[in-house]
Amino acid sequence: MLKRTMLKSICALPLLPWAGAARAAGQIIDGDVSFDWHHTHERLTCALRAPTKGWLAVGFNADKTLKGTRFVMAALAKGVERVEDRIAVVPTHAQVETLGLSSALTDTEITHTQGGSILRFSYPVTFRDQPRLSLAPDSTVHLMLAWSQDTDFDHHSAWRKHYDITL
Structure with a gap:
């Protein structure tokens, strides 16, 4: 119980710019990974914190x-930020532009801590x-x-989880 309380307080550090949030925000904490979101101006703004430099x-x-x-x-390698909008076309994933679609991402940023x-990003x-x-x-x-x-997008995940959530 103490460990969970400590993780919540560490992850409670602001990940998102909460000022101007139009709707209630949400958060998932799973071990040392946290995901935060809120709605504003017809967009969903999100932040994922994970224990990796990959x-x-x-x-x-x-x-x-x-x-x-x-x-x-997204990855940050040698000071170069790479953030892409993708779709899983199992067993691989493709950039949306290669599928004839337009990226819907805005407000992207990846930082090392x-x-x-x-x-951080917005959809x-x-x-x-x-639709x-x-x-x-x-x-x-x-x-x-x-x-x-790893920062190579072709490298497999070391950690991946799925959740059913209500935004």
Whole structure:
């Protein structure tokens, strides 16, 4: 119990710019990984904190499957920030632009911290190219969180979990 309280207080450090949040925010804490979100101006703003200097990924799907998951994948290597909008086309994943779609990402940032990395980004609450996927307040989605020890996006995840959440 004490360990969980300590983790909550460490992860309670502000990950998101809460000023101006139009709706209630949410948070998932799973060990040393935390994911925060809030809605503002027809967008879902998110932050993932993980204990790695490798890549991080956050994905959303209307279905309880990896296939079709719309996700952000990011890494910071040698001072170069790489943040991409992707879709899982199992067994691989592709940048949305290679599938003829437009990126929906804004407000992207990945930073290293003493204990790992933080990925911040914003997605629209609706996608023209994926009408079944809604990130609007009170929507239920299948959330994927993942990270790797490597910055190479082709490297497999060291940690990946899925959650059913209500935004």
